[in-house]
Each structure stands twice: as C-alpha cells, then as structure tokens.
Amino acid sequence: MPGPPITNALTIDVEDYFQVSALAPYIPRDQWHLRECRVERNVERILLMLEEQQTRATFFTLGWIAERYPHLVRCIVDAGHELASHGYGHQRASELSEADFSADVGRAKKLLEDLSGQQVRGYRAPSFSIGEANLWAFDCLQEAGYCYSSSIYPIRHDHYGMPGAPRFAHRVRCGLLELPVTTARLFDRNWPASGGGYFRLLPYALSRWLLQKVNQLDGQPAIFYFHPWEIDAAQPRIAGISAKTRFRHYVNLRYTEGRLKRLLADFNWGRMDEVFLGADISAAVVRR
Numbered sequence: 001m002p003g004p005p006i007t008n009a010l011t012i013d014v015e016d017y018f019q020v021s022a023l024a025p026y027i028p029r030d031q032w033h034l035r036e037c038r039v040e041r042n043v044e045r046i047l048l049m050l051e052e053q054q055t056r057a058t059f060f061t062l063g064w065i066a067e068r069y070p071h072l073v074r075c076i077v078d079a080g081h082e083l084a085s086h087g088y089g090h091q092r093a094s095e096l097s098e099a100d101f102s103a104d105v106g107r108a109k110k111l112l113e114d115l116s117g118q119q120v121r122g123y124r125a126p127s128f129s130i131g132e133a134n135l136w137a138f139d140c141l142q143e144a145g146y147c148y149s150s151s152i153y154p155i156r157h158d159h160y161g162m163p164g165a166p167r168f169a170h171r172v173r174c175g176l177l178e179l180p181v182t183t184a185r186l187f188d189r190n191w192p193a194s195g196g197g198y199f200r201l202l203p204y205a206l207s208r209w210l211l212q213k214v215n216q217l218d219g220q221p222a223i224f225y226f227h228p229w230e231i232d233a234a235q236p237r238i239a240g241i242s243a244k245t246r247f248r249h250y251v252n253l254r255y256t257e258g259r260l261k262r263l264l265a266d267f268n269w270g271r272m273d274e275v276f277l278g279a280d281i282s283a284a285v286v287r288r
C-alpha cells in the first residue's frame with residue numbers, strides 16, 4: 001500500500017524580467033528603474049492561481065522589488081504564504097566578496113521583516129550561486145540569522161551547479177539547512193527536475209514523470225521553482241541578446257501558466273517551512 005502523497009515545496013523567485021542574471025550583461029542595474037515593471041501584475045496572477053488551487057507557497061522575494069512594491073509583500077503574507085529572501089540586489093553570491101554578500105543578505109532580511117512583520121527564515125541565492133568555491137556564504141547566512149538556504153543546484157550547468165552536492169536536505173552549519181532544488185537521478189547522473197527554463201522546455205508529461213520519480217523512488221519531497229516573468233508572454237523583448245540567452249528566456253512562455261495549473265493539480269504542494277522545518281502554518285492568518 002502506498003503511503004499518503006508527499007507534500008512538495010512550491011517556490012517563486014520574485015524578480016522582474018530585466019533582473020535575470022543571464023540578461024545582466026545587457027541591462028545595467030543602474031538602468032533597472034527605467035524599465036517597465038511587470039512583477040506586480042504577474043505576482044497578483046500567481047496569487048490568484050494559488051488561491052484557486054488552495055495552495056500555499058514560499059516567495060523568495062528580491063529586496064529591490066519589496067522596497068518598491070511593499071503592498072505586494074503584504075499580499076503575499078496576508079494570503080498565508082511564506083515570505084523568504086532572494087537577497088537585495090540580485091548579484092550572484094559567486095561574484096561578491098564575503099563582506100558584500102553579508103551586507104546584501106542582511107539588508108534583504110531586515111527589509112522583508114520590517115515590511116511584513118514576520119520572521120524571514122529562508123534564503124535563495126540568485127542563480128543558485130552557492131557552490132564549492134564560495135561555501136563561506138553559509139557562514140554569512142548563519143550569521144544573518146537564516147534557518148535554511150535553497151541555493152545549491154546539484155547539476156552541471158554553464159552558469160551554476162554543484163553536481164557532487166547532496167541532492168536532498170542537509171545541515172550545512174549549526175542551525176542552517178541547505179535544501180537543494182530537485183534533481184532526478186538517471187543514468188548515473190543528476191538531471192534538473194525543479195522548474196525554471198527546463199519546465200518550459202520539456203513536455204509537461206516528462207516534468208511530471210521526473211517529479212513522480214523523486215517522490216516515489218527517492219521517497220523525498222521535491223522543490224519546484226518558477227519566476228513571475230515566466231507566465232508573462234507579453235513582456236518586452238530585450239534587443240541584442242545572444243541566441244542562447246534569447247532561447248532560454250523566451251522559450252514556451254505562453255504555455256507556462258497552463259502547465260503550472262496542471263502541476264498544482266497533479267501534486268500536493270506546500271511552503272518550504274511547512275515541508276522541511278515542520279512549521280505549523282495552520283495558524284497562519286489569511287486576511288482579506
């Protein structure tokens with residue numbers, strides 16, 4: 001007899017289309033404020049979709065966004081979702097000094113806590129940029145008071161990845177867990193199975209099969225992620241970008257929302273703290 005279905009963790013990295021690391025060479029951060037912001041309406045669509053499916057999730061929110069759209073932060077927590085940190089300025093941890101990384105993660109945590117009135121326990125590094133070369137980042141997260149990180153992708157990729165890292169939850173410092181995004185183990189290597197560009201690229205049935213494999217064969221909860229701009233097929237196109245970046249950013253945007261709705265219906269989903277920290281969120285206030 002199979003046991004009860006596993007609750008997986010649903011996560012959203014709250015940033016806008018012009019803040020994506022792959023586009024950083026084309027859009028200097030001092031010009032971010034000149035771009036049309038679309039994150040607000042996209043997050044509102046996501047909140048509606050989650051409400052319809054009665055699903056709660058974790059929103060790793062960029063400090064830069066929270067500062068400009070404080071009501072978005074309140075909408076997220078008021079709907080019973082977990083507010084977590086994606087850092088302040090979306091700089092890869094691998095490109096920052098220890099001091100600058102500490103300042104970024106501390107600033108984001110304080111800002112999100114001040115805006116929400118809630119403790120922020122989770123952190124996800126931009127572009128999964130914690131790996132073998134900068135494990136000092138965990139010292140900074142521990143010092144800043146985070147309880148978990150979801151910043152390692154145990155795959156080989158040209159921009160990120162730590163293929164030798166444990167695939168599932170593990171303690172990296174006293175009081176600090178690393179919760180790596182999900183990979184499926186096939187043919188003696190790890191394959192991405194947790195969302196992002198791969199979810200848009202692969203047929204939905206394959207994404208679903210990979211997640212089922214993790215739940216059934218590994219017996220572990222999966223961690224899935226997506227971005228608000230991934231449901232926004234009408235976002236402004238950035239001119240002059242490389243063919244590879246264009247493909248990765250724009251492929252199948254128009255299918256993402258429909259696929260997400262199927263994903264929400266096909267699996268049980270919850271917040272990161274609920275799935276991994278055993279947090280009782282039954283008391284989480286849902287205000288209207």
Ligand SMILES: [Zn+2]
Pocket residue numbers: 013015086090125126127
């Ligand atoms: Zn990001």
